[in-house]
Amino acid sequence: MSTSTYTAHDSHAINSMGLWLFIVSETALFSAFIFARYYLTGTDQPSELNIGLGYAITAVLLSSSLLAYGAERRIAKGDRRGFLWLTLGTIVLGALFLVGVGLEWREAAHAFAPPDLFGVVFFSLTGLHATHMVTGLIALCFVWLVGWRGGFGATDHWGVTGVVRYWHFVDAVWLTVFPTLYLV
Template identity: 50%
Template sequence: MTMDTDQDTAVIGANDDDHGEYHPDTAFQPRANKIGLWLFIFSECFLFAAFLSARYFTTGTEIPEEVNQGLALLLTVVLLVSSISAYLAETSIRYNHRRNFKIFTIATIVFGLIFLVGVVIELSAATLHYPPGTPYGTSYFMLIGLHGFHVLTGVIGLTIVLFLGNKGHYGASDYWPVEGVVKYWHFVDLAWVVIYPTLYLF
């Protein structure tokens, strides 16, 4: 990562001065990326912990009758399956199977979108039975909203790597962005595995 002071801007990653000067070692970057992502995910866990503890602190495990258990179970299955397809997408790009990578990434995005549509259906039903002002509704809207936002950012991330993968980026030795987005996607699923029983089962 070197740059030229004469210009207004520098291209990151380009090696534009070759005057035999000292070049800082950049071999740390893959390891740094991995640790950074894990720290970010760890830090996200605390955010979810804060909101989950708010749910238990205010209303305990109370769940109203009108909750749509069938739809919730269906969405859980969809999200868990999407984790598998995301994993397959990562594995495909690692072995440079570009067609499989495309298929599995698109599948993951579609699962994510199905989940989001389901969430919208649920929320619109929820406003009738347990609006945000009720004890259950308060935590319900907060947790679903928070998790929905994470699913949305995950879908956006997957769309970006799909787009760049289509343009020929990434390969067997250079797939960190795919790996990063997929790990994030697994985390979003894992968060749902905790939120789902909190809101529907206990």
């Protein structure tokens, strides 16, 4: 059982700790850009900012996290069908969120394109977050594909747990980025 230690250990706990550390590490990257937002632009907001659309995509992303949670519960109970459908739902909502960001960007590119300072922090923060969304979506597609081919089971689904946790994290980041740009 043990491969890299002379003491009995739980590989799930080891993987889990590494992922938590990675998540804490990623918060540092986002914090630098959030710091730049306040440092450069204070709490300024351009009037053209589409707050309604912002709320809408936030709701979409929160729902996707709920579905992701469901997917993990399903596979833990051995329900592969439910797991696959809920993962697919997460992917669809995640993609929908990115479409929403794209719409925001189209408006923003007209109203406050960089080097406008708000545009600088807006595009870099949402862009950084969107990059993480894209990696999360790719990982979710992997999870779906592996599950579809018969991988993962009730006792063996670290891949699902890990990717879903990362997805929740990216969601939580948005819950910080959104107020930072839209609400303060």
